[in-house]
Amino acid sequence: MKPFTKNAASLLLLTCSVAAFAATSANAMTLMEFLRGGRGSIQSPQMSPSSPRQAAPRARNTAELNDPLPTVSSPRYYTYKPEPMRLVAVDRFADPVVTGAVVSAVDVSVEPATVQRRYLTEARVMATSDVAKALEGYYGDQNRPLVWVSGSEMNDKAKAALAVLADAGSVGLDPADYVVQVPTGNAGLDPVDRDRALMQFELSLSAKVLAYVQDTVRGRLDPNKISGYHDFKRKDVRLDPVLKLISMSPDVAAYLSSRSPSNQEFTEMKAELAKLRAESDASGVHVTVTLDGILKPGGTSPELADIVKAIEIHGSEALKQEHTATFSSYQGTPDYTPEIVALVEGFQKEHGLSADGVIGQSTVRALVGENNDAKIQKLVVAMEQLRWLPDELGSRYVFINQPAFMVYYHNNNKEELAMRAVVGQKTHQTFFFEDEIQTVEFNPFWGVPQSIIINEMLPKLRADPGYLDRMGYQVEVSGHAVASSSVDWYGSTERIAVRQPPSDDNALGELKILFPNSHAIYMHDTPSKSFFKKDMRALSHGCVRLSDPRGMAAAVLKTSVADVASQIAAGQNKAVQVPEKVPVYISYFTAWPNKDGVVEFFDDVYERDAYTLKALEATTKARETQI
Numbered sequence: 001m002k003p004f005t006k007n008a009a010s011l012l013l014l015t016c017s018v019a020a021f022a023a024t025s026a027n028a029m030t031l032m033e034f035l036r037g038g039r040g041s042i043q044s045p046q047m048s049p050s051s052p053r054q055a056a057p058r059a060r061n062t063a064e065l066n067d068p069l070p071t072v073s074s075p076r077y078y079t080y081k082p083e084p085m086r087l088v089a090v091d092r093f094a095d096p097v098v099t100g101a102v103v104s105a106v107d108v109s110v111e112p113a114t115v116q117r118r119y120l121t122e123a124r125v126m127a128t129s130d131v132a133k134a135l136e137g138y139y140g141d142q143n144r145p146l147v148w149v150s151g152s153e154m155n156d157k158a159k160a161a162l163a164v165l166a167d168a169g170s171v172g173l174d175p176a177d178y179v180v181q182v183p184t185g186n187a188g189l190d191p192v193d194r195d196r197a198l199m200q201f202e203l204s205l206s207a208k209v210l211a212y213v214q215d216t217v218r219g220r221l222d223p224n225k226i227s228g229y230h231d232f233k234r235k236d237v238r239l240d241p242v243l244k245l246i247s248m249s250p251d252v253a254a255y256l257s258s259r260s261p262s263n264q265e266f267t268e269m270k271a272e273l274a275k276l277r278a279e280s281d282a283s284g285v286h287v288t289v290t291l292d293g294i295l296k297p298g299g300t301s302p303e304l305a306d307i308v309k310a311i312e313i314h315g316s317e318a319l320k321q322e323h324t325a326t327f328s329s330y331q332g333t334p335d336y337t338p339e340i341v342a343l344v345e346g347f348q349k350e351h352g353l354s355a356d357g358v359i360g361q362s363t364v365r366a367l368v369g370e371n372n373d374a375k376i377q378k379l380v381v382a383m384e385q386l387r388w389l390p391d392e393l394g395s396r397y398v399f400i401n402q403p404a405f406m407v408y409y410h411n412n413n414k415e416e417l418a419m420r421a422v423v424g425q426k427t428h429q430t431f432f433f434e435d436e437i438q439t440v441e442f443n444p445f446w447g448v449p450q451s452i453i454i455n456e457m458l459p460k461l462r463a464d465p466g467y468l469d470r471m472g473y474q475v476e477v478s479g480h481a482v483a484s485s486s487v488d489w490y491g492s493t494e495r496i497a498v499r500q501p502p503s504d505d506n507a508l509g510e511l512k513i514l515f516p517n518s519h520a521i522y523m524h525d526t527p528s529k530s531f532f533k534k535d536m537r538a539l540s541h542g543c544v545r546l547s548d549p550r551g552m553a554a555a556v557l558k559t560s561v562a563d564v565a566s567q568i569a570a571g572q573n574k575a576v577q578v579p580e581k582v583p584v585y586i587s588y589f590t591a592w593p594n595k596d597g598v599v600e601f602f603d604d605v606y607e608r609d610a611y612t613l614k615a616l617e618a619t620t621k622a623r624e625t626q627i
Contacts, residue, residue, distance in 0.1 A: 077611050147205075273376065297357045314367060523549070
């Protein structure tokens with residue numbers, strides 16, 4: 001995880017929704033009502049006589065009143081800067097036996113490999129620092145054998161390695177990153193020129209193989225250099241033993257293949273990638289659906305014929321069998337009849353959409369589908385991102401997939417819970433990181449993030465400092481309770497804390513599930529249940545709202561839903577430690593296999609894939625640097 005800093009971009013956008021503040025009590029005032037101007041008053045909490053209070057704010061002059069309001073900015077996306085390349089220090093490869101001596105290529109007193117090795121000092125190879133160090137360590141030891149050259153030609157190990165590098169695309173990498181110039185026509189070359197070419201090949205292939213091993217284990221990119229929303233500790237890959245292991249391996253291809261992730265998700269993505277690349281788009285039938293607004297049951301649309309045709313192409317065989325009569329009887333009319341509504345509802349259900357028969361843009365996207373090129377790009381990005389996570393996610397974990405707007409609980413290597421979720425808006429994006437669930441808090445307080453205090457509360461509080469008092473919110477300055485009306489809202493808010501006590505309309509609902517992190521992101525309940533009926537659920541300030549928070553709390557606490565209900569019913573604010581920490585992956589995958597092994601594709605709601613693809617392109621371009 002990144003260290004905790006005061007950088008506004010990564011610290012103060014502390015996420016959690018404001019939009020969740022829909023009233024669930026007839027007399028309660030929510031924050032949204034506060035921001036809109038309020039409706040009535042709530043008695044301010046009583047201050048004890050000993051409670052310290054700030055002096056009443058002084059009157060402000062016109063210039064001060066017109067000062068621009070402070071704001072907290074969101075994290076940003078960066079122009080990706082690939083890892084720099086450097087020349088391998090070939091001077092370290094010099095052999096004292098031949099250094100400074102003139103050795104004939106036919107000198108029988110010196111081993112042929114030793115004669116060849118002297119030309120390693122003339123090779124010129126650019127590599128990243130990790131790869132260069134591994135090369136310098138291996139070839140700097142004169143007792144280490146050449147790996148890819150035997151006699152006057154490349155050996156079978158080299159041929160096997162070149163085949164794996166050429167097939168790098170099958171595991172989501174780019175073969176262009178691992179191209180090596182193969183020496184040809186050695187028979188007609190002067191022995192010295194031949195050996196020079198072979199040593200250039202030896203060192204170049206070793207550099208590319210090491211880069212491949214590192215890439216297939218941890219990915220080609222440093223995710224933290226893509227944006228401020230990415231937060232990962234990059235994996236360490238031990239490259240020092242790789243060339244030695246390859247020199248001893250009877251099957252180089254098997255060794256290199258074994259370095260790719262072996263988890264089920266990666267295996268399923270790899271298979272889907274191969275299938276898509278094998279398919280011919282030219283032989284497919286494509287349907288375009290142009291729908292303005294939405295089409296509701298009972299309505300009419302000239303696009304209805306294309307909608308039915310699209311379901312015939314993209315619907316499952318089970319769905320098509322179930323609605324055979326509808327397909328055979330449909331005459332291409334624009335009337336959205338009950339029979340076609342039932343067909344559309346079935347299609348929506350199997351695509352994870354609200355099965356209400358209302359055709360909006362989410363349904364249209366599912367109907368039209370994506371071409372194979374778009375899906376392949378999503379898989380390439382997903383396979384890169386999967387390398388940032390542990391090779392095995394674990395037998396028990398929580399997986400949040402933001403583009404799917406879903407949260408899953410796995411136990412004993414099986415998916416036991418799947419529920420709809422609300423994630424951050426595009427302007428308040430949920431971060432991408434991993435952590436461990438530690439605590440479930442019942443009847444929670446909601447600590448208002450500084451980003452919301454500054455960006456959304458402050459304008460109203462400067463106009464009416466007493467609003468928070470009437471809302472029933474609690475305000476503290478340097479840890480001491482004060483009245484909102486006594487706070488100088490024109491000064492710094494750094495020492496000011498605002499929180500909403502447990503209540504029916506609390507923004508966090510009945511509970512929150514905590515995995516402490518520098519972004520203050522967590523999972524929680526919400527009073528705004530209607531949001532879960534929407535297909536596009538990027539609606540919060542960054543925290544993850546759960547449609548079944550009691551079920552998730554019971555799962556991570558290893559208890560029953562009834563026990564969770566009793567804790568809530570007690571009405572007391574209470575934090576309960578989970579019996580054992582649960583890994584949680586707050587992830588972002590536009591391609592991900594479901595529990596049946598079928599890879600599903602999702603909209604790039606934050607457009608992060610585009611930045612990742614640009615970073616991959618920049619990396620390939622940087623690696624083309626050769627001397």
